[in-house]
Amino acid sequence: MKHEEKVKLAIAGGLIGLAAVVLTAFGNPGNMGFCIACFLRDTAGAMHLHNAAIVQYVRPEIIGIVLGSFALGVIRKDFKPRGGSSPVLRFVIGFIVMLGALVFLGCPLRMVLRLAGGDLNALVALFGFIAGIGVGCIFLSNGFSLGKAEKESSTEGVAFPALTVLLFILFMAVPSLFLFSETGPGSMHAPVALALLAGLAVGAAAERTRLCMAGGIRDIFLIKDFTLISGFIAIFAVTLIGNLITGSFHLGFTGQPVSHPMHLWNFLGMFAVGLGSVMLGGCPLRQLILAGEGSSDSAMAVFGMIAGAAFAHNFSLASTAEKGPGVNGKVALVAAIVILLAIATIVTMKKRREG
Template sequence: MGLKNGKTEILVAGLAIGIIAALLVLFGNPLNMGFCIACFLRDTAGALGLHSAANVQYIRPEIIGLVLGSFLLATFRKEFSPKGGSAPLTRFVLGFFVMIGCLMFLGCPFRMILRLAGGDLNAIFGLVGFVCGILLGVFFLTKGYSLKRTYQLPALEGRLLPIIQVVLLVLLVAAPVFIHFTEAGGGPGAQHAPIILSLAAGLIVGAVAQKTRLCMVGGIRDVVLFREWKLLIGFVAIFVSALVCNLILTAATDGTYFNLGFAGQPVAHTDGLWNALGMLLTGFGCVLLGGCPLRQLVLSGEGNTDSAIAVIGLVAGAAFAHNFGLASSGEGPTANGKIAVIIGIVVVALIACFNTFRKDTAKA
């Protein structure tokens, strides 16, 4: 019965993804950051010169692989469907503020799970805020929130973001002088697994996420709305397998892949309130978008240009955050970042209200 309703499939997928994330750290990615959509989009934005934070500049092959893995499997399964036109500018703004929330916490929902699996107890505050944000979004869903319908588009529209990923891969390998890379020892941007391994990992995770519809936001949302646990099982499996791998790696190597506590965690801060509020903004915005950052990339690979616009919003948010001092660091959140998160919560709430309680006066 489990296989029939997809629970076994997503369980196996989650276990595999957790192992892949742990192994990426073993082969060079930053600790507790085998996969982080927000961090990797930020690094890519820096490599393209969209921000000048020299310690986080690298075209991440995992992002390229995620989109292409989803695109290839969707095409093979005849599920590639170019569509869009559902409130694109609103989705851009939501993506922008989701990234602001992620960079306050220092990670996306995916990394939140990996931080927990690495023993980072600060992520508990993030998880609490994330759940609260999703509950806010679910409230508006139950009241009729909608960004209206999408429309079928020419095939080229749906293929543009995958094509852009191929261009980014060429730039990564060719490394022309106008692409910025963090110097060795200069920060998280200099910590990365080999290109071919990272790309392969992204392709696998992208394909698996396309097949299973894996989504952290969708998992919690579906539990609240429908008492359906299938999607959430996937992220529980990621946590369990990453935790087990971290414990094994810590015992078998000289590295510290599991460090239980609050202080001294890699690429993290200990301000519980702002960890929670950052992820509240992320969860709230993701519900209104229809999925977490991972899901937006996967949908982009399937030809959904609305999700592609949300991804562009995420990239813009990352660039803006580092150009204007909004992103947190290991020292904690910045004053500008706190203001931006509060503004983000207000803006996302207004978007939710307008698209839930507005009165359509247009006549057919």
């Protein structure tokens, strides 16, 4: 059974890697075939939530991922509306995960894609991600939990996927409502139909296999299980091969697409993402998948990420390519990590006292 799950995860990971290479070849920014944080940020910008002109575009990949998960969830009876597990804390943690990702310039999925493109800054970030997950596992082993999710109405469960459908209809029917970057990463995108199809395929595959960039490393720490990590490895392997074939592999720290070589901040950015993802029960990709399956808690985490993206750009907290974070971003990230650790400590102590 475990072998079968590993094979399915490897296929799903391979599909994501392949989709990333194809989307990049058809117009997405370098090493950004998929990036949940960047694409939520671009979508937030397109909806006038932030004013960074170079990162504004409604990314159909995000809509596809949610709807792919929703559709397969309904077909396979995994669609189960549920919620009420610390929604405000999830919003805050989602916000911080986005801040960490935008200091590094990528979510865990893009970290793997950057690594497969030869960007060694992503290796530094991977160490930070692993460290964050390790610290999160210490809290989990000592009682940390955001609480049990309860059953909710199907209306509540359908609300988030329905919002993504509404966004897509408006994007297609009334594009003048949205902002479109004319330069920078937001101006670089694959054709809408291809991006939507790739998102649908990735959403369905990730729903079926439970693929999670943080979960694989968490399971190694907690239960010495290597099943989930096989998806992570497959994404890396397929993207690496794709980049070698297309001539997109460039080993080094500098001159990498949408990247900066500030090691400490790459490490700390992904430390926050790793810790926050463990607290949320999954990486940003997994939050989209769970929101598609009817989890209003994960939808809250996604809303937190969207708000985090808007704040990160409106208050100059996000890094810029090559230069890294400014003073605002550095102060905000350190404060955010302190807040994450405080939440984890308080929740853990409270659970231990109750238990």
